[in-house]
Amino acid sequence: MWVTADGHIRQELRADGRYDEARGDRRSAYTGSYRVDGTRIDYRDDTGFTADGEFVDIDTLHHGGYVFHRE
Secondary structure (H helix, E strand, O other), rough: OEOOOOOOOOEEEEOEEEEEEEOOOOEEEEEEEEEEOOEEEEEEEEEOOEEEEEEOOOOOOEEEOOOEOOO
């Protein structure tokens, strides 16, 4: 589980290559698939929208202007 410092965004990266992102009280606000290549992560949500992020270290992920920490 990856979480912003304020806990507003929570992103579960599952072992099967799927993710589920909650925002505030909205569970499963975004769902889709992801792929990791080195320190880069590429997302494709179920509507076709794509995004990417970067693992800064083992416990820090930068994505969409947010900083996530491993929980």
